[in-house]
Amino acid sequence: MSRKLAVIAIGGNSLIKHRDKQSVEDQYLALCETMEHIADVIEQGWQVLITHGNGPQVGFIMLRSEIARSVAGLHIVPLVSCVADTQGAIGYQIQQALDNVLRRRGLAEKAGRTVSLVTQVRVDIADPGFTDPDKFVGEFYAEDQIPGLREQHPDWILKPDADRGWRRVVPSPKPCEIIELDAVRSLLGAGFNVVAVGGGGIPVVRMPEGLFGVDAVIDKDLASSLLANQLGADLLAISTGVRNVALNYGTPMQRPLRGVPVSEMERYLAEGHFPAGSMGPKIRAAVDFIRKGGTEVVITSPEFLNAALTQGVGTHITRE
Structure with missing residues (x-):
């Protein structure tokens, strides 16, 4: 019997636990912690597709590129290539860390191996994001x-x-199409746990001559939502730095949200409870997933993923 599919989106900032712990080795250790929590989900019988952010990591590559240009006269690394670079590097760390956890728990044969896929995501060159970055x-x-x-x-x-x-x-255009969708489906069908659309995907536009990369950033939660819909995923889980989404966050009136129908969450979004620079994109991605046919979204911090699925911890957004 096929396993249920959970698309789990983890943030690029979750790889950095402290400003003094930013080395590649530190990031790998942080990922190992997160993979323990994702292994808990797999142990419950889920197949997972993992997406990830890459904001800090792209920033590091850009800074190194600037220093190399000023000191040694080397070429600048285009932003679109930075996204591709981080997909490969972070994907490698995720697949290694998760496979090691599964092997240690004796789940490797049952749960399947993990593979990362460098993923392009098509955007529309007419998207308003290109006119007002x-x-x-x-x-x-x-x-x-x-x-x-x-x-x-x-x-x-x-x-x-x-x-x-x-x-x-x-620019930050909306994702329109997962170019490697057929490859993702094939890998999932073969029993792999997959890492895809890292950093929202490598942004590309379709021209008469073919696909071409563009310097832009696609929101990884929106890309994760699109991919989850197209795969017919049973669950979209978005990890963040808090246990629950909250109304009036950071004020004496703060109230955690637990089980919320999508229409109620849309109302809170319209009322301005979720700023664009923090929780807003996650809520928009959750609403998109439900409105386009998804069943449930969980938003919580990585350490509560297992409890979210077994005990209802975190914020659960559902159909009406």
Whole structure:
């Protein structure tokens, strides 16, 4: 009998437990912790497809690229290639860490191996995100650096990021199509646990000559939601830094949400409870999944994933 499928989206920031623990080795150890929790889900009989964020990791590559350019005159790594690089590196760490956990628990044969897939996601070149880029990426710059940056990178758009300095902004278009969907289906059908659409996927546009990469950032939760719908997943689980989504977060009126029908969550979203820079994209992805045929979304922190499925912990968004 086939296993139920859970698409589990983990954040790029979850790989970094502390600002002093940012090395590749530190990130791998953090991933090992998360894979223990995902192995708990697999042990319950689920097959998993894991997606992941990559914001900090892309930032690190961009910074190294800038330093290499200024010191050694090497070429800049395009943003689209940074996304591809992180898909490979983080995917490798996830598949190794999860397979090691499953092997140690004696589940390797029953649960299947894990494989990561470099995944392209098509976006629409007419998406409004391309005309008004607003996704901050990379490092902060002082105001006196801006003229030099604009001379070095005439195609960059730079904007002030609150009071912290200037940063590059890039488009954040909506995902339209998972290019490697058939490969994902084949791997799942063969019994693999799969890592895909890392960082929201490598953004590409379709032209008469074929597919071409573009410098943009696709929201990984929206891409995860799209993929979960197209695979007919039984569950979309979005990991975050808190046990429950809450109304009036960070105020004396804070109230955790547990079981919520999708229409109620849509109302809270419209009322402005979930800012675009924090919980908003996760809630939008959850609503999209349910409205396009999905059954249930769980939002919680990684250590509560198992309890979310067995004891109802976390925030559960369901149909009416």
